[in-house]
Amino acid sequence: MPTPYHPSKQVRSYPLDLRKRDTSSFTAYGKSFASFGEIAQGRLSSGKDFLVSLPIDLWSECKLVCKATHGNTLIDAPRAKARQLAELLVTKLELQQGLSIQLGFESNIPIGKGLSSSTADLLAVIRAFESGFDFQLIQTAISELLVKIEQHDPLHYESCVAYDHRRGKLLQDFKYIPDYQIIGIDQGGTLSTQAYNSTLRFDDDYITSYDQLYHSLAEAFMQRDDLKIARCATKSAAIHARRTHNHWLKNVLSHAESWDILGVVATHSGTCAGVILPPDTSQSTCDKIIHQAQQYGEVFMTRTLRL
Numbered sequence: 001m002p003t004p005y006h007p008s009k010q011v012r013s014y015p016l017d018l019r020k021r022d023t024s025s026f027t028a029y030g031k032s033f034a035s036f037g038e039i040a041q042g043r044l045s046s047g048k049d050f051l052v053s054l055p056i057d058l059w060s061e062c063k064l065v066c067k068a069t070h071g072n073t074l075i076d077a078p079r080a081k082a083r084q085l086a087e088l089l090v091t092k093l094e095l096q097q098g099l100s101i102q103l104g105f106e107s108n109i110p111i112g113k114g115l116s117s118s119t120a121d122l123l124a125v126i127r128a129f130e131s132g133f134d135f136q137l138i139q140t141a142i143s144e145l146l147v148k149i150e151q152h153d154p155l156h157y158e159s160c161v162a163y164d165h166r167r168g169k170l171l172q173d174f175k176y177i178p179d180y181q182i183i184g185i186d187q188g189g190t191l192s193t194q195a196y197n198s199t200l201r202f203d204d205d206y207i208t209s210y211d212q213l214y215h216s217l218a219e220a221f222m223q224r225d226d227l228k229i230a231r232c233a234t235k236s237a238a239i240h241a242r243r244t245h246n247h248w249l250k251n252v253l254s255h256a257e258s259w260d261i262l263g264v265v266a267t268h269s270g271t272c273a274g275v276i277l278p279p280d281t282s283q284s285t286c287d288k289i290i291h292q293a294q295q296y297g298e299v300f301m302t303r304t305l306r307l
Helices: 080-092 117-133 139-149 193-198 204-223 226-244 247-256 283-296
Strands: 025-043 049-072 074-076 097-107 161-164 169-173 181-186 263-266 272-277 298-303
Touching: 025 117, 025 204, 025 226, 025 263, 025 272, 049 074, 049 117, 049 204, 049 298, 074 080, 080 097, 080 117, 080 139, 097 117, 117 139, 139 169, 181 283, 204 226, 226 247, 226 263, 226 272, 247 263, 247 272, 247 283, 272 283, 283 298
Parallel strands: 074 097
Antiparallel strands: 025 049, 049 097, 049 161, 161 169, 181 272, 181 298, 263 272
């Protein structure tokens, strides 16, 4: 797969003289990293839903093949949401005539696990269009597009951010990613993030807890304290397990207290938990934790994104 995408500092919201460009035939690529669930997710007393992303080194890549044709622009995409987004982009770029656009995907992000696979696919589509048609959308414009498709993760921000995923609004950019190894544990099955978000309910006691958690997490990011950030992730996972009666996550958290780790991160709308370790953790220590974690599900390794 190509090297990770790095946005240009020269940002414009639409292509210049795009219709004059020769688009007879070309192939372009775009890619997006994933997020291991959320460091925290909940609702604040302000009424805003929030999540705090945790970018990881898993990727979705989109291949865009464009050819000249006659009549209305045709879009071929294997995923319905990707096609819907491509149609929005074609309209935005005034390319409704004369093109055949084919999209394909390669991804190592597990689907339906709370690792932002759907958002990563969509952002990869945007990156492929940007590359192929020589333009770049500002981050707020990307949010406006994505929110028309689904509630989404803020993967278009290359750091941990607090984000209102329902409204597609940035709440706070922490401009930092903690340095972690992560042992992922998947309990199995799949969970629809959209279905989960549609049934969210928060009692006042939980909202108070989330206010306190958000304040602690923002402070930890300001200090760039990876241990404090991991502890906030563990607290969010515990609140989530209690609020949703997630006995599997409760068991993982209980057992993890005996492990020499930094904390546990949850995929709040998924099926995974992540054991957070320092970046220099030895392989022998990882192997011991993996052996114990396997009783709770399928285990996989990843790490936070380093750009």
